[in-house]
Amino acid sequence: xxxxxxxxxxxxxxxxxxxxxxxxxxxxxxxxxxxxxxxxxxxxxxxxxxxxxxxxxxxxxxxxxxxxxxxxxxxxxxxxxxxxxxxxxxxxxxxxxxxxxxxxxxxxxxxxxxxxxxxxxxxxxxxxxxxxxxxxxxxxxxxxxxxxxxxxxxxxxxxxxxxxxxxxxxxxxxxxxxxxxxxxxxxxxxxxxxxxxxxxxxxxxxxxxxxxxxxxxxxxxxxxxxxxxxxxxxxxxxxxxxxxxxxxxxxxxxxxxxxxxxxxxxxxxxxxxxxxxxxxxxxxxxxxxxxxxxxxxxxxxxxxxxxxxxxxxxxxxxxxxxxxxxx
Numbered sequence: 001x002x003x004x005x006x007x008x009x010x011x012x013x014x015x016x017x018x019x020x021x022x023x024x025x026x027x028x029x030x031x032x033x034x035x036x037x038x039x040x041x042x043x044x045x046x047x048x049x050x051x052x053x054x055x056x057x058x059x060x061x062x063x064x065x066x067x068x069x070x071x072x073x074x075x076x077x078x079x080x081x082x083x084x085x086x087x088x089x090x091x092x093x094x095x096x097x098x099x100x101x102x103x104x105x106x107x108x109x110x111x112x113x114x115x116x117x118x119x120x121x122x123x124x125x126x127x128x129x130x131x132x133x134x135x136x137x138x139x140x141x142x143x144x145x146x147x148x149x150x151x152x153x154x155x156x157x158x159x160x161x162x163x164x165x166x167x168x169x170x171x172x173x174x175x176x177x178x179x180x181x182x183x184x185x186x187x188x189x190x191x192x193x194x195x196x197x198x199x200x201x202x203x204x205x206x207x208x209x210x211x212x213x214x215x216x217x218x219x220x221x222x223x224x225x226x227x228x229x230x231x232x233x234x235x236x237x238x239x240x241x242x243x244x245x246x247x248x249x250x251x252x253x254x255x256x257x258x259x260x261x262x263x264x265x266x267x268x269x270x271x272x273x274x275x276x277x278x279x280x281x282x283x284x285x286x287x288x289x290x291x292x293x294x295x296x297x298x299x300x301x302x303x304x305x306x307x308x309x310x311x312x313x314x315x316x317x318x319x320x321x322x323x324x325x326x327x
Contacts (some may be wrong), residue, residue, distance in 0.1 A: 008155030031155030034062035041135035042075030069186030092170025094143040117263025166209025181220040197293025268295035
């Protein structure tokens, strides 16, 4: 369904088949030059949905802004970028998107998760199960890297990139100060909380994320354009909910540790998840991957906050709650 949100601004729900997220909101700004914000997975169902929006709007080319490296946001860049298209991204995630095209990125990510206790696959690699790998971009992209000093002008909108690391190392939002609109990518979502996970070259992603929330909280925003789920009527209330959510999760992870040494994978198995499974053994493997990543991010935050300690045992990181006066 194509929905007109405001003058020259449209939202297209692009399906994500067999995925708990169900769909992604792709935004299109029309004008002398058109701009598409995010794209969907590199799979036919997503391509057909975006093409139908192009047909309905009577456009055949556009520039593209990618909020972050995940494949449901950048998988179709090569399909919808013409020879004359400008493809915008922050440099950090742009470099990682191009790194994803080869197998080295996924191999390194797999090894990173194994260090936090995720079982090594009996065959293939753990990341074979990851939808981001299955439907990622299939060729390298010549990005135009943007910073917070840039302004992108499309269809009467003046969009300033806002660097919001956390969900990914180089996540970017777009903000129109005059119209008080924020395109939040996956930085702020409505019914679900953004997945905050460990990533190559990042030690404290949850710390980065909470700092980015505080940064966005200072902006004057009346319309929040999220990429998954329903519209968010009050960004500031949602930010407060996200703060509370992560404080609850931090306390839960610390409580699960207790006095034992445990891996992030083992902590994840005992955390509370909104998924229709009776126990951890029934979790689909991709959901175990995401859950473990969330556990890692919370344990790393606790470690940097001095609330837990970490020790390497046989090449695997283990955590334990800090004991007053003994650690």
